[in-house]
Amino acid sequence: MTKGQRIDAPRAPGSPGGWDARSEELVADAALVREPAAWRGAGGGAGTDARPARRGGVDPVKALMHRHRELCERAVDPLEIAAGLEAHGVTDRTAARFRHRDVFALAEEMYARVPRDEEEHATSLPAPARLGPEVPAGWALFALLPGVACALTAVGIELSEGRARYAVGLGGALAVALALRVALRRGPLRSAHHVVPATRAWTCFLLAYALFGDGLTRAAVSGGPDSPWAPSIAAALGLSLAVAPALWCVRLFAVGARRRLALSRGLADFTASVRPLLLGAVALYLCALGALLVGAAAVHGVPVSAGAAALGALLLLARLLTSYGFTRAPLLMLGAAGAVEAVSLASVFAGRLPGCAWLAAPVEGAVRAGGPGVVPLVACGAAACVLLLHCLRVLSRASAHGDGAP
Template identity: 80%
Template sequence: MSEQLKVDAPRAPGSPGGWDARSQELVADVGASAGAGVSTGTKPARRGGVDPVKALMHRHRELCERAVDPLEIAAGLEAHGVTDRTAARFRHRDVFALAEEMYARVPRDEDERVAPEAPPSRDVPEVPAGWALFALLPGTACGLAAVGLELTEGRARLGVGLGGALAVAVALRVALRYGPLRSAHHVVPATRAWVCFLVAYALFGDGLLRAAVSGGPAGPWAPSTAAALGLCLAAAPALWCVRLFSVGARGRLPLSRGLAEFTASVRPLLLGVIALYLGALWILLVGAGAVYDVPAPAGAGALGALLLLSRLLTSYGFTRAPLLMLGAAGAAEAGALASVFAGRLPGCAWLAAPVEGAVRAWGPGLVPVVACGAAAGVLLLHSSRVLSRASAHADGAP
């Protein structure tokens, strides 16, 4: 099946409003002139010379001409916001039944078809060679920086830390740019800012919160090297799991006989891949904690899940939900810290009481676990809905 699906109107993921206005008017005309009904698999009779399917094919002529399978047309209609309820107004039981008729009628409408100037390419843009090795760069850079920090002290230690942070940032950028999580969609600066804040909190937030609850901070506090090492090492399984999902989902496109069947096969794949990544992430965090003789940073695990789901959605063009959830998690963590310091003001001790009680009972890691875990849960539900659509994979993304 073609991975180069083109549609007549800009795609608006997750929004029925993505369908163009003239097609919306066509549906209204069909409802007024032909009424609603459900097809039983045979071509229904047209009333008064009205052929709504033919008119719909004219509106989406390029999509019909380039399609090599009914599911490709169904995915394009789905991307335009056409639902089973809309298909019923064209006297079809669902979107796939409507797409089957459109696909079957294309060869018989030779007088109305305009051949494309050049045959469309059926090749999917492949991930650049060596991406699996690029995935190892962030963990390697962080591991070398961690060793350097153990062997130095004073100003040299500070220099090694700053150099290591820069090396990890460059390695991560290379891994994302040339790996399965690469994205051609614009990422707003606010998204990057929230990601940087969440990572900084994973490194320094727990120590600062613990010191603040104890009446400090009285001086500098050490970053959580175990969290940094575990997250950087987890970049490799994250990229490998995403590759497994994208290839598996595209492979199910030509095998499915309808949108519902495709969704039913892709959703378990997505959940399985996420579970596989979470298992690998937890093993790496436990290992990093054992190296530094500290408990596994659970907050870093929740952050890793949030970052993966955010980047996965962004690579498929869904950028709004990641921004909202990253912002919500960051605001929750910042609010927890601010409430502890605000509680020192006269008469404001009640502001810090909830956070201080929770930290004393369960430790400072509770804050990122709750904040990032809740945001990751919302993104997981959103991903299971939007990434199980055929239209999300028909153009070969990511």
């Protein structure tokens, strides 16, 4: 049955929207709605291609339509129904029990069979789907605030000395945190889902390590620290400036995904078109982040921090997943990266205990070979790779980009 074909069910008296009374009784039939295997014949060992057994004229597709009645009535395209079914766990194997080749074919029949009044449909037709999720006005400018605040703080630190430098640094850190909060809440990476405190705690630890960890690790491997070590202003400046391209790239991905959702003619088609878009957006962000880190390192006359680049990728992917409602994987990967950095630093100090030099040997060897940035590079880089694979799996689903998407 094609998209254009519609079979209008006869309206029963008093039934809203043309849903007949006989079909209303199907909703309570748990064997039909929740156990598709019951539709197969009792004998002969029929597989998924066997014709479903019908009881008393019961229509299993109409029963499924009643279970997802609201989804069917508000859908303006079969792909919206397919995305909703996918979100509720309906797979191609389940669709085969309805005698359809895949979920999209089943959604096409459900869309065609939804009873609609032509006049009502003409007057209540929804507006065309927007190309991307709505974001508050001025978000592109708010995205620049963290970088501007960090740049002003860096200038203030260079121009001050003594206790004034510490005061400027502390005030600048608070200003950057406030600007980052505004940029995230008013931009494409805003999240309507609850973020557990542990996620924020690990994020703060990773940022603190990016600022102070390399200097402390270098001093610890050299036998210190004997004096206060300088924070990595270049890494902080590069990461703060990269907030703007991060938000712009995420917006580009969101708009492109919604456009492909409107144009795709099946779930497999949508998945195949969205994955390259996601990889392109991440690659574009990494190029911008790398350029900013190189520029910040050149201004301050220090080596480029590869660990900061890995951290930037990790934070972007973690926040991207969180904004779409996937909060467990970011928590696990942020915690894993933070734990690796903490254990690596602790092992250097633990190696000073009598007979425990072997504890510090792996970290000291890696730091002498590749510098102190090798620790966050390995920890954050591995976690970012895991999150990227997870993003390719969950963000390529049509259900992730429905009306509830950010």
